[in-house]
Amino acid sequence: MGLKIKNQVIYNIVAFFLNQMHELGVTENIVNIALAKAGEAQANKVVQINLVVGELSGFVPDCIQFYFDSLSKDTIVQGAVLHFESVPTQLRCRICSTIFHPQDTLWSCPKCGGQSVEIFKGRELYIESMEVE
Amino acid sequence: MKKIEVIQNVLEANETIASRNRQLLDKHKVFAINIMSAPGAGKTSLILQTLTGLKGRLNIAVIEGDVASTVDAEKVQSEAKAVVQINTLNMPESCSLMAAMIESALKDMPLDNIDLLLIENVGNLICPSEFTLGEHKRVVISSLPEGDDKPIKYPLIFIDADAVIINKMDLLPHVDFDIAAFRRSIEGLNPKAAVFQLSCKTSEGIEKWCSWISKQVETNATKR
Numbered sequence: 001m002g003l004k005i006k007n008q009v010i011y012n013i014v015a016f017f018l019n020q021m022h023e024l025g026v027t028e029n030i031v032n033i034a035l036a037k038a039g040e041a042q043a044n045k046v047v048q049i050n051l052v053v054g055e056l057s058g059f060v061p062d063c064i065q066f067y068f069d070s071l072s073k074d075t076i077v078q079g080a081v082l083h084f085e086s087v088p089t090q091l092r093c094r095i096c097s098t099i100f101h102p103q104d105t106l107w108s109c110p111k112c113g114g115q116s117v118e119i120f121k122g123r124e125l126y127i128e129s130m131e132v133e
Numbered sequence: 134m135k136k137i138e139v140i141q142n143v144l145e146a147n148e149t150i151a152s153r154n155r156q157l158l159d160k161h162k163v164f165a166i167n168i169m170s171a172p173g174a175g176k177t178s179l180i181l182q183t184l185t186g187l188k189g190r191l192n193i194a195v196i197e198g199d200v201a202s203t204v205d206a207e208k209v210q211s212e213a214k215a216v217v218q219i220n221t222l223n224m225p226e227s228c229s230l231m232a233a234m235i236e237s238a239l240k241d242m243p244l245d246n247i248d249l250l251l252i253e254n255v256g257n258l259i260c261p262s263e264f265t266l267g268e269h270k271r272v273v274i275s276s277l278p279e280g281d282d283k284p285i286k287y288p289l290i291f292i293d294a295d296a297v298i299i300n301k302m303d304l305l306p307h308v309d310f311d312i313a314a315f316r317r318s319i320e321g322l323n324p325k326a327a328v329f330q331l332s333c334k335t336s337e338g339i340e341k342w343c344s345w346i347s348k349q350v351e352t353n354a355t356k357r
Contacts (some may be wrong), residue, residue, distance in 0.1 A: 022226045022260045029146045033139065051143075056289060058259050094324070100350050105285050107321070115321040119292065127139040 043132030089122035150232035154267025161244035170274035172256030186343035214294035229260035
């Protein structure tokens with residue numbers, strides 16, 4: 001096991017016991033939504049949950065997966081594959097309206113050089129769809 | 134196997150409770166401010182200064198959010214109308230206050246006797262930006278020793294702020310903090326935010342900040 005992976009595992013375990021992350025509550029929501037939607041669809045099993053996560057949102061897929069494995073136990077969601085679709089950050093320049101992916105930490109507009117921007121995409125966190133049986 | 138469309142915001146559960154909190158606050162004519170910053174930037178000091186500055190003008194209650202301890206609640210309790218301490222250590226989330234924590238804290242508050250509720254969030258520039266509490270205004274404090282690059286490193290929390298405070302102005306001669314660069318970053322990310330430069334140590338700039346709060350409370354009251 002590489003040091004980086006090992007550290008990540010230790011970090012996740014520590015985070016779990018100290019409840020230091022906000023992914024726990026978020027993962028609870030994911031499980032609850034999945035259970036409700038599967039119930040509505042009269043499904044027996046949830047095979048995959050397709051999540052959309054913005055690059056700027058402060059949620060870590062690995063961490064959600066970690067909590068998901070324990071929170072989904074003994075439910076029809078247990079064992080479901082969490083598929084994360086990452087949405088790259090897109091900013092809109094307030095001066096010239098150009099939409100762009102930030103190239104530098106200052107979020108400067110590549111067209112006019114302006115530094116007045118609003119977030120167009122990248123803060124998403126939602127369940128897009130599910131595959132059920 | 135079949136695919137079902139969901140399209141449901143995962144944070145909706147928090148947002149639903151937040152809007153319930155907002156309704157309850159509005160019903161009792163309580164104006165709520167969510168105060169966020171990194172640890173040590175001066176959230177408690179700002180609350181203490183605000184309590185003093187608005188004494189006799191507004192009845193103020195405080196919700197203190199910390200991972201552990203009642204240190205902050207003890208500091209503010211003599212001046213505040215009511216104080217509730219939330220310790221997040223044993224909660225599902227400890228890195229930020231959540232709407233559900235505020236909902237339960239509001240049950241212990243004499244809401245009819247309160248005009249202004251100051252909510253001190255957990256010291257953190259990342260997580261609180263994801264969770265609304267039902268507040269009317271969001272305020273972020275940056276202090277000079279932290280450096281002027283915080284809006285660049287943690288843009289989300291500054292983008293959603295209604296006011297940004299630059300605290301510890303008394304330290305300006307001793308630290309390399311470029312006020313103009315910081316203000317330019319805020320202007321770029323969030324041109325609507327009010328920016329205040331103050332020192333909770335010397336009280337410089339506090340009056341201006343307190344006037345802003347009074348005005349917000351008044352404006353909100355006339356809107357209802």
